[in-house]
Amino acid sequence: MINIGIIGCGRIFNKHLSAIKKNKNFNLSAICDVDANAFKKLGKLDVNFYLDITKMVNNENLDMVTILTPSGLHYKNFLKVNQSVKNILIEKPLTTNSTHAKKLYELSRRNKNNVFVVMQNRFNKPIIALKEILNKEKLGKVFLTSVRVRWSRDEKYYNLAKWRGTKKDDGGVLFNQAAHHVDMMTYLNGPIKKVTAFKNNFIVKNINHEDTIVAAIKFINGSIGSLEVTVATRPSDLEGSISVLGSKGSVEISGFSMDEIKHWNFYKKYKKPHIKSHNHIYGIGHVQLYREIFKAISNEKNIAPTVKDGYENVKLIEKIYKSTK
Ligand SMILES: NC(=O)c1ccc[n+]([C@@H]2O[C@H](COP(=O)([O-])OP(=O)(O)OC[C@H]3O[C@@H](n4cnc5c(N)ncnc54)[C@H](O)[C@@H]3O)[C@@H](O)[C@H]2O)c1
Structure with missing residues (x-):
């Protein structure tokens, strides 16, 4: 069983919650959000809630963290978890600039983190x-x-x-x-x-x-x-x-x-x-994404989008912006 902590419980959170619920190999143990109201709005959920990321990763025995905070904070929040949690899923885009994406990519390789990006x-x-x-x-x-x-x-x-x-x-x-x-x-x-x-x-x-x-x-x-x-x-x-x-x-x-x-x-x-x-703007691919991540964690053949895919995506988007006339 993979115990997950989610960071950020805004609009995209429910897509992850329902994908986790549909995968018997995952269990949502904890949620962290700087806004306690965001958590309250979710209704009754049998998980531990934290206002601070470091407290969550120190207190919980997490196998995986999913980062669903605003895109510009993905890198900063990754740095708060990458030393203590092996598997990390980050919502798209990986980061909002290639400097952060490169550092994230290199750190994840050095620390041997399994980092995935949501490309549902x-x-x-x-x-x-x-x-x-x-x-x-x-x-x-x-x-x-x-x-x-x-x-x-x-x-x-x-x-x-x-x-x-x-x-x-x-x-x-x-x-x-x-x-x-x-x-x-x-x-x-x-x-x-x-x-x-x-x-x-x-x-x-x-x-x-x-x-x-x-x-x-x-x-x-x-x-x-x-x-x-x-x-x-x-x-x-x-x-x-x-x-x-x-x-x-x-x-x-x-x-x-x-x-x-x-x-x-x-x-x-x-x-x-x-x-x-x-007919849904976010699609239904999150369920399959978690299945592929489980295969990757279990060292099975998989097509989970990796940190390299996320890094290439950020570099290309930056290249398109740089080319604007
Ligand atoms: N895959 C998709 O199709 C898809 C769709 C929507 C959003 N997203 C991505 O998901 C991410 C979140 O988007 P959203 O629409 O849910 O945003 P949102 O603003 O609705 O929710 C973000 C949540 O993160 C919390 N937060 C901010 N800083 C935090 C911190 N330091 N620690 C803990 N919590 C913190 C906020 O309080 C908020 O509740 C973005 O990167 C976005 O691009 C992806």
Whole structure:
């Protein structure tokens, strides 16, 4: 049994709680949040509660810690637990800058921590089907990979917490909303060689970063792609999608969080998998993520996203921002 302590019990907490409850190998022992009200709002939970991270890791016998604090605090909170807890899961993005991501990556290797990052969309069934098709080269020569994140986040959303909409702790739309989609481009089509991007703040007033960014991308394998991310879609979310076009066919995974097969078309017929869309912005991949983490902890073959994946993701997002005109 893996005893877990969770740090931060805000909006994403329930996704982790229900994933832990659905995995018999995990047990939630303790929660830490600097805000006691955040814990109270969860209702009755049979766990120990702490206001201080160090106290929690010193008092509890934890096998794993899950960090769900604002993104800009991930690195600082990692440093409070990495000496005493072996397994650490960090919500996306790993950090909001590559200096912290590099240190986190190096420290975790030196201390032999197992560090994982949440990339739950990798476990969406349509993505698994597309990955298989790509591995078997059934799409032929891939030449175009495009991502569209057309979501709606208004002033009310950014007022939910002080860290939201700040460059330091939120990081901007690529770190906060599109970290998954940037990861998906490289997960499916390999590393990126070159990028040129444009960004602007068009609509959302109470944030100090862009609300929209568009990038043209060249992959190391020679193919090209585009990335379009906005939180200024009005009045509501439109899509979170990825399409991959190859010489033998084309696939588009759409819905709000890349969970619905919108287009599945090949010269040679490959049966379109029947997959029910879950229609939730955070998806349902957290359950599978914890399963994969358990396999990793047990030294079994697994596809849990690692600290290296998180580090590469942060470096790439920074590279896209640096390329903005
Ligand atoms: N995987 C996904 O799809 C997904 C979705 C939403 C959020 N997230 C990520 O999860 C993280 C949290 O997001 P959220 O929406 O739950 O934020 P939130 O603001 O709702 O919750 C954060 C919680 O952390 C607590 N906190 C802050 N500093 C702390 C500290 N030092 N020690 C302990 N607790 C502390 C806050 O009091 C708050 O309760 C972010 O990194 C975000 O990017 C991921």
